[in-house]
Structure formats: structure tokens, C-alpha cells
Amino acid sequence: MNANQIAVQKWTLVNYPEDHFVASRDAKYVSDETIELDNLQFDGTKESTSSTTFPPDHVVVQVEALSVDAFIRTMLDREAYHGSVKPGAILPAMGYGVVRAAGPDAKYKPGSRVTGILGATTVAILPNDQLNPVLIFPRIPSSLSLGYLGLSGLTAYVGLFGAPPKAPGRGDTVVVSAAAGAVGHIAAQMARLAGATRVVGIAGGPDKKAFLLETLGLDGAIDYKDETQSLEAQLDTQCPDGVDFFFDSVGGDTLETVLSRINQSARVVICGAISQYSSGNINKKNQVQGPSTYIKLAEKSASMTGFNVMHHPWAMAKAIPYLVWHYYRGNIHVPEHVEGDLKAFPSALESMFEGGTHCGRLLIDVDGSLGKARDRS
Structure with a gap:
């Protein structure tokens, strides 16, 4: 040829x-x-x-x-x-x-x-x-x-700093689901760089749990596949003072469980719902598993914000120099x-x-x- x-x-x-x-x-x-x-x-x-x-x-x-x-x-x-x-x-x-x-x-x-x-x-x-x-x-x-310099990095940045009413910072306990994934591992590191007091990642399996703790340097990690401890019990251990900021890419039971543990003025950011993708339910809106504990948002004066990254051009423009700077500084593992x-x-x-x-x-x-x-x- x-x-x-x-x-x-x-x-x-x-x-x-x-x-x-x-x-x-x-x-x-x-x-x-x-x-x-x-x-x-x-x-x-x-x-x-x-x-x-x-x-x-x-x-x-x-x-x-x-x-x-x-x-x-x-x-x-x-x-x-x-x-x-x-x-x-x-x-x-x-x-x-x-x-x-x-x-x-x-x-x-x-x-x-x-x-x-x-x-x-x-x-x-x-x-x-x-x-x-x-x-x-x-x-x-x-x-x-x-x-990192494409959809994943832009999504993580907008989800933390563009979409919610207040970004994570000092005093916050931040939880990130799918934290070993393409977007989640960046979002978790961004939350740490933003000064959050405690950053906890959720992922599946001991290898991914070790990755969150040893490579990303998170304060805590939860293995939702752990057969010896429930997700609820692990969240109570890792987040004893509740959750102030939740970056969620999973939905379903994970969203339900974290919502029941949010603090006053907590921010919940909906990045995706991967738990609903594989079955095809995501495109059958009446079959998507939604949270029955949503009333916690009212009880805690909390917010739940969904976002499409393309609807935040000003934040995307800020994201690229942020991502490049932290890459050169070696602050974010990719x-x-x-x-x-x-x-x-x-x-x-x-x-x-x-x-x-x-x-x-x-x-x-x-x-x-x-x-x-x-x-x-």
C-alpha cells in the first residue's frame, strides 16, 4: 500500500x-x-x-x-x-x-x-x-x-468552579463518585487543590481504592464493591461530619446514599449518571432511578445543580490555563x-x-x- x-x-x-x-x-x-x-x-x-x-x-x-x-x-x-x-x-x-x-x-x-x-x-x-x-x-x-485538556478536564473544572453556586474550599468535605474515572480523578484532585478540608473518592475494587489514596493523595476512599462494608457504613466512617460538596457521575443508589448525609448549604453537582447508561434507562426518562431523598435539599437549604459543559463557555475559557498550569507544576496526576x-x-x-x-x-x-x-x- x-x-x-x-x-x-x-x-x-x-x-x-x-x-x-x-x-x-x-x-x-x-x-x-x-x-x-x-x-x-x-x-x-x-x-x-x-x-x-x-x-x-x-x-x-x-x-x-x-x-x-x-x-x-x-x-x-x-x-x-x-x-x-x-x-x-x-x-x-x-x-x-x-x-x-x-x-x-x-x-x-x-x-x-x-x-x-x-x-x-x-x-x-x-x-x-x-x-x-x-x-x-x-x-x-x-x-x-x-x-485532561479535552472534555474530561473541562467537565471537571466546570462542575467544580462554573456550575455550582459555590466552589469547594476550606472547611468542606468533598465526595467524588467514579473518582478513578476519566473525569472523577481530575475533579477529586481539583477539589484538593481548591483547599477542601477533606476529599473522599468512591470507586470499585481494592486497586482503584489504592489508586485514590496512594496516587491521587485523597484523604479517604470508598470501595462500593466491598462485600464486608456497605456504602452507607463506609460513608459514615469517611465523612463523620457529613458532606458539603458532592460531585456525582454515577446517580442511582450512590446519589441516594450521599444525599441522606449532606450538610447545611451543601452543593450537589450532577455530572452524569453512569449507573443508568448501560441499561439504556438514561434515554427512557420514566425509567431513570431518581433520588427519593431529594427532600434533604430543602431540609438542609442545599442545592443540586446539573450542567452541560458546553453551556459554560466562560468557565471553559478559564479552564485551559488552569489545567496547563497545574500540569506543568506536577499538581495533577493524569x-x-x-x-x-x-x-x-x-x-x-x-x-x-x-x-x-x-x-x-x-x-x-x-x-x-x-x-x-x-x-x-
């Missing part, structure tokens, strides 16, 4: 999952196409798009790396907040890569590095308004654009767990909802440039 040819490999959706996503049932690997860059034309319209003809604002991106995110599962239902993927379409995934060809109206030229929802594929062909440039800083690897090539994508997505052992950002090394798991700090 010469330099002007790119082999197309991709994962497509077979069926809408009826409940949990199962890689062997719900995804199909396709690798029967090659793109000839010299044969591409960018003079078509949306209606006339073919395998070699595209609108003039489109670009061809050779994918280097992909991120495995919980929100992907929410897009695999018939109706979805983030947009639904139809059977036969490429599985969605955030990623970055190099532009190999571009139409005359595209703002990105060949050689540019871009990021966006490229999909679980080796080659993405998209309109340029669906892409952003990869942020380039000295001594900061491109892979961080998929997490672990990346790297899986194999594209073939590993659906099994990695499935394992995420089965409580996989990875900590931090889960990446797919599409072109072999990432290497093994590492701590970017």
Missing part, C-alpha cells in the same frame, strides 16, 4: 442494545475498503456524496487515537440526548488524527492535527465544522487532548490506560460498564503511536 492509500477499518453498530452493550452481539468489524487519496473529489453536495466525492468543506482524517467514554453508550439507543447512532453506522468515539486531504472550503489543510467525534474507524471523513484543532503546548502530549489497536474498541467499551480495572482515561492506540499505559504528571 503506497502513501496515497489508506486502509479503512471500522466498527459499526449491528443492533440497538436491548440492555447492556455486548461487543460480540452489537458491533461488527469491517475492513474491506481502501481510500485512494488521489481519486477524491471535493466538488459534491450532501446529496451527491459518494465513496470518492464529498462537499468542499469536508476533510479526510487518518485517525491516530480514540477515547473510550461512557457517553458513547447513551448514543446507541433509538432516541438519545447526544444524538442516536443508527444500525450500520460507525460507533461514535472522540479521537484525534492528521488531515490527509481537504476540500477547497475546509479551514484545515493536509498535515493539520484535529480532534472531534471521529468514530471507531481508521479514517474519518467529516465537515470541518465538526472538528477542532489539537491544542499544542510544549511538553504536553497530544493524547491529553482526549482527556493516568492513561492504553488498549491495543482499533480491534480492541468495543470490548474496551463493554468492560467500562463491567467495572474494568483501568484508572483515568481509557485510550485506543489506533496507529500504534501511544505505547503502554502511563501517568502523565
